[in-house]
Every structure is written in C-alpha cells, then in structure tokens.
Amino acid sequence: QVQLVESGGGLGQAGGSLRLSCAASGRPFSSYVMGWFRQAPGKEREFVAVIRWSGGSTYYADSVKGRFTISRDNAKNTVYLQMNNLKPEDTAVYYCAAGRPTIATMTVAAGYDYWGQGTQVTVSS
Numbered sequence: 001q002v003q004l005v006e007s008g009g010g011l012g013q014a015g016g017s018l019r020l021s022c023a024a025s026g027r028p029f030s031s032y033v034m035g036w037f038r039q040a041p042g043k044e045r046e047f048v049a050v051i052r053w054s055g056g057s058t059y060y061a062d063s064v065k066g067r068f069t070i071s072r073d074n075a076k077n078t079v080y081l082q083m084n085n086l087k088p089e090d091t092a093v094y095y096c097a098a099g100r101p102t103i104a105t106m107t108v109a110a111g112y113d114y115w116g117q118g119t120q121v122t123v124s125s
Contacts, residue, residue: 002026002114004096009119012086016123020081022096022116029053033101034079036070037109038092038121045095047107049081059106064090086123093118 008020022034036048049060049070058070069082079096095118101111 002029002032002098004098004114004116006094006096006116006119009094009121011122011124012083014086014088014123014125016086017082017084018086018121019083020094020096020119020121022079022081024077024079024096024098029077029098031100032098033106033112034070034072035097035099035101035106035112036079036081037095037097038090039095039118040092043092045109047109048094050106051079061107083121088123088125091121091123093120 003025005023012018030053032053033050035050037045038048039045047061048064049068051058051070051072067085072079096116097112098114099112105111
C-alpha cells in the first residue's frame with residue numbers, strides 16, 4: 001500500500017508561482033511512476049506531468065510544458081510540482097498519483113493505483 005499526501009495549494013495570481021508537494025509513504029517506490037493530475041469543476045481529470053522514481057525521466061502535458069516542472073527528492077520520498085507563470089485556466093484540484101502505468105497509460109488516470117486527497121489551486125486574473 002502507498003499513501004500520498006499533497007500540500008502547497010492555495011491562491012495564486014496570474015503570472016505568479018506555486019509549488020505543490022506530494023509526500024509518499026508505504027512500500028518501496030523505486031519501480032513506481034509518480035504523476036500529477038488536475039480536475040477543474042465540470043471537467044474530467046487530466047494529466048499534468050509524470051516522473052519516474054528511478055532515473056527521474058519526465059513528461060509533461062502540452063498545456064503546462066515550459067511553465068511547470070516536476071521533480072523528486074528520493075531522500076524525502078517527496079515529489080514536487082513547481083508551477084510558474086500561472087494562468088487562470090490552471091485553476092483546479094491537483095492530485096498526486098503513483099503506479100506502474102505503461103507508455104500508453106501513463107497520461108491517463110486509469111494507469112495509476114494510488115491517489116492523494118487533492119489540493120486546491122486557484123489562480124486569479
């Protein structure tokens with residue numbers, strides 16, 4: 001079992017920055033992929049970014065590429081999402097996820113087995 005706890009959400013301004021954290025605990029994560037997803041009101045949960053615990057390779061949604069950065073601290077078992085140049089359309093509940101998705105499923109929610117409780121990010125214009 002893996003437990004994920006997000007923190008760092010809140011209110012940001014357009015053009016500003018926020019950093020989200022996801023603290024992981026439980027079974028070893030070295031074989032896991034960690035993802036960030038978000039869900040705005042009335043919309044489906046959408047992929048934001050992903051990182052492999054082992055090796056640290058990353059992949060981003062086009063909508064956040066160049067603005068968001070996903071990283072991990074192996075010593076702290078924590079994954080981060082640094083969000084820069086925020087836009088009002090980034091407003092959503094952000095979820096951290098862990099799993100062993102395939103290449104085909106790493107950008108879909110169904111590819112992940114464990115989820116955090118979510119943290120609200122609101123960006124004002």
